[in-house]
Amino acid sequence: MAEAEKKVRVSGEQARVEPAASSASILPTTEKPQPPKPSLHPAFYVVTWIGFSGGVILFNKWLLDTLGFKFPITLTAWHMMFATFMTQLLARTTTLLDGRKTVKMTGKVYLRAILPIGFFFSLSLICGNKAYLYLSVAFIQMLKACMPVAVLLTTWAMGVAPPSLKTLGNVSFIVVGVVIASYGSIEFNLTGFLYQAGGITFEATRLVLVQRLLSSAEYKMDPLVSLYYFAPVCAVMNGLTALVVEVPGMSMKNVYDVGIFTLVANAMVAFLLNVSVVFLIGKTSSLVLTLCGILKDILLVAASMMIWGTPVTNLQFFGYSIALGGMLYYRLGAEQLKGYLQQAGRSWSEFGVQRPAMRKALVFGLVLVTIFLLLGGLAPTYAPAQTKNLKDIFSTGLGS
Structure with missing residues (x-):
């Protein structure tokens, strides 16, 4: 009996749960969710990147060769100075360069990594632009097909990856194709060939150094953030080289003959190429990047033939086809390519x-x-x- 009374008292002391003041608070809202913002189709980013990438090459060839502004080192220095200014401006006014905040950049890293990469970047730009004075755009693009082979050999030479005979066999088709294309070239020039070979070698070294730097998650950088760090180094190095090699033989007449607006437009196209790469990487896959690169090379060869009347022999077409096929096979692999x-x-x-x-x-x-x-x-x-x-x-x- 006492136990029953105790239970009654306890139950009477418990606080009662009040019902909700209003049923409106538990009813689902009738407000419709905001529709997602429409995004551009990936094809837009593909076309934009191909346009700027091919546009830079054709613009440089037209400026250096057709218009007679034969100062490629000065031109690359101007590009890097313009890129330095634009990246600093974007870093302060937009969010495109917010990725730099996650990069643990110290003075030691800058001296041991950024400076060497910037040095080889400068050399590749100088040699690549010097080649336009001697070779056609079509032949230069055919030689550039050797880039995967140069990167592979540089990777082995620097100890980043162990040598592999199987991998070497996979890239042999690229070498054979480029050799055939070079043998069949009507406008072969040894000086231009050596400049382009040097540009490919320096660019391969730069890419391997970047690969080694970015192997750690704390130094992951997109192309625009990389340009933010490398552009000042290249601007100084190329500027000093131009002061010694080219500027003594220049005059303001050379600049005015080309036009200041033309030089600004040329630098802007080169900079927008780096911006388009960021969006292309974010909106597409590695397969799309590979196919876009091959399509761009083919279009550049065709553009060179139509604009400058570049003679391309059937043997060159045959060799270049082998090189492009070998490049696609090497980058994708047999199984993935079959799928x-x-x-x-x-x-x-x-x-x-x-x-x-x-x-x-x-x-x-x-x-x-x-x-x-x-x-x-x-x-x-x-x-x-x-x-x-x-x-x-x-x-x-x-x-x-």
Whole structure:
């Protein structure tokens, strides 16, 4: 009995849970969630990167060769000074360079890593631009296909990775293709070839040094943040080199003949290339990057043929095709490449079922472009007078 009374008293002392004051507080809200902001299609970033990447090369060739501004070291120094100013401006006004806040940059790291990388970056820029004075854009792009091989050999030489005969065999197709393309070149120039070979070697060394620096998570940098650190170093190094080598032979007439606006536009295109790379990497995959690079090289060869009437032989086409195929095989691997080809075949078949007219139009357009490129490549050989007239008309239209 006492126990029962105790339970009654305890239960009476417990606080009662008051019901909710208003049922509105527990009802779901009728406010619709905000729709996600529309984003640009990845194809936009692909086209933008290809445009700026190819635009820089064609712009530099036109400036250094066609317009006669034969001061490539000064031009690279100007690019780096402009990039230094723009990265400092973006760091203070936008969030594009916020990635630098996660980089543990110290004076020791700057001296031991940034300076050497900037040094080889400067040398690669100087040699690469000097090659435009002697070689065509088409031949330069064919030689650049050797870049994976140079990076691989440099990686082995610096002890970053152990040598592998299997890997060496995979890249042998690239070497064979570039050798065939070089052997078939009509406009081969040894000085230009050596400059381009030096540029490829220095660029490969820079890439391996960057790879070793970025092996730690605390030094991960996107291309724009890398430019933020490397541009000042390259600007100083290239500027000092230009003061000794080129500036004594320059005059303001050389600058005015080209035009200050042209030089500013040239530097802006080079800088926007680095900005477009950041967005391309963030919006696409490694496969897209590889395919975009190969597509860009092919388009540059075609542009060189159309703009400057560069003669490209069938042997060069054959060798360059082998080099591009070897590059694709090396970067993707046999199994991965096979999977992508099967997926692409299925997608192409589905596209043909869904839009047969569009598929036929694409095939017809591809055939026309192929015929046009072949005729353009043979024109300098079989119709040199007409090709020269067309080239003169095009040059006059550009204002050269």
